[in-house]
Amino acid sequence: MPELTFSDLSKVLEENREIGSEIRMTVNYYLQNYHPKGWNLIDGAKKYIDQNHYLIEAPIQDLAFGGFIRTTNTERMICYINTAQPRMYQNFVVFHELYHLINRFKKIEKMHLVQAEMDNRNEERKADYFASLLLLDEHALRSFFTGPENKRETLFTKILLSMHAFKAPYKAILIRLYELSLISIEDLEELFDKKIDFVEAFRKLGLDTSILESSGVVNFRSLENLMDYHTLPEVAQTSNREILEEVQRFFSGIGKGKRLE
Numbered sequence: 001m002p003e004l005t006f007s008d009l010s011k012v013l014e015e016n017r018e019i020g021s022e023i024r025m026t027v028n029y030y031l032q033n034y035h036p037k038g039w040n041l042i043d044g045a046k047k048y049i050d051q052n053h054y055l056i057e058a059p060i061q062d063l064a065f066g067g068f069i070r071t072t073n074t075e076r077m078i079c080y081i082n083t084a085q086p087r088m089y090q091n092f093v094v095f096h097e098l099y100h101l102i103n104r105f106k107k108i109e110k111m112h113l114v115q116a117e118m119d120n121r122n123e124e125r126k127a128d129y130f131a132s133l134l135l136l137d138e139h140a141l142r143s144f145f146t147g148p149e150n151k152r153e154t155l156f157t158k159i160l161l162s163m164h165a166f167k168a169p170y171k172a173i174l175i176r177l178y179e180l181s182l183i184s185i186e187d188l189e190e191l192f193d194k195k196i197d198f199v200e201a202f203r204k205l206g207l208d209t210s211i212l213e214s215s216g217v218v219n220f221r222s223l224e225n226l227m228d229y230h231t232l233p234e235v236a237q238t239s240n241r242e243i244l245e246e247v248q249r250f251f252s253g254i255g256k257g258k259r260l261e
Contacts, residue, residue: 004171006192015125016179023129030102030134042091042167045098053077053101057219059084066093069100077101078171083217087210088169095131135168137177145182155187157205159196164207170198181182 004012036044036051049055053076060082066089070078081090100123144150144165150158162173174192177183183191202209213258 006189009188009192012125013179016129016175017120019122019126019129023126023133024247025103026099026126026130026131030098032067034102042092044093045094045134049079049094049098049101053079054222055219056080056222057215057217059214059216059218066090067097069097073188075104077104085214086212087215088167088212090164090215091167092131092169094171095134096127099127099130100133103132132172132176136166136172138180141166141176142180142182145177155183156191159191160201160205160207163198164202164211167211170196 014129035041036047038046046048046055054072056078058080061084062082063085065082066085067079067081070080071077079101081093081097083090085093103123141162145158145162150161153161159170159173159177162168162177163170166173171192174183174188178185178188198212199209
């Protein structure tokens with residue numbers, strides 16, 4: 001899949017300006033009304049999805065594929081996150097899908113897919129911008145980036161430190177910094193398409209590289225709880241359990257290197 005490049009940015013930035021007010025309101029509404037109290041942003045988003053829908057996490061070895069939402073015959077949806085992706089991308093996908101779930105009263109496709117490329121459909125741009133604003137709060141990012149603790153660091157180092165602090169992708173950080181007038185268009189152009197060994201760069205700074213690594217989490221608890229709390233006749237329950245175990249084995253096999261056909 002094509003990766004977002006500097007040449008794509010003029011359209012992205014223009015669309016962000018057009019939808020900015022609406023998406024900021026959506027972020028605030030989520031935080032005030034839906035986000036579980038006392039939870040951090042990432043774990044809280046997963047908790048909200050888990051409580052109100054069916055959250056599935058499992059690794060598949062297609063790093064261009066972030067996840068999907070699938071409708072069911074109830075108001076709840078299945079939300080799948082590909083845990084083979086680096087954690088920073090997983091975080092972005094969780095918030096992207098969260099936008100669709102809290103706006104589920106709008107028409108949604110039978111299966112909505114998230115891929116690692118720019119999607120120009122209006123609702124997808126809104127979901128991406130929602131993820132960016134939620135992951136990279138304006139005041140927190142501005143305070144961190146301009147704080148006295150980082151005053152003597154180079155621009156590139158401050159960007160890496162921001163990735164580490166906010167657990168966010170490099171290009172999402174750059175776009176947000178530019179929108180907040182914390183870097184110039186020249187900085188954006190110079191850095192956006194730069195090829196970087198992030199693992200090596202993090203290690204040189206003594207930073208934990210875990211956000212650059214996949215988590216490999218396999219989580220089917222939502223489906224397991226559904227079976228536990230909605231008991232069916234024994235024959236149907238046994239059949240459902242067998243199907244669930246087959247799905248678990250399938251995802252586990254993919255996580256160990258098995259390829260999708």
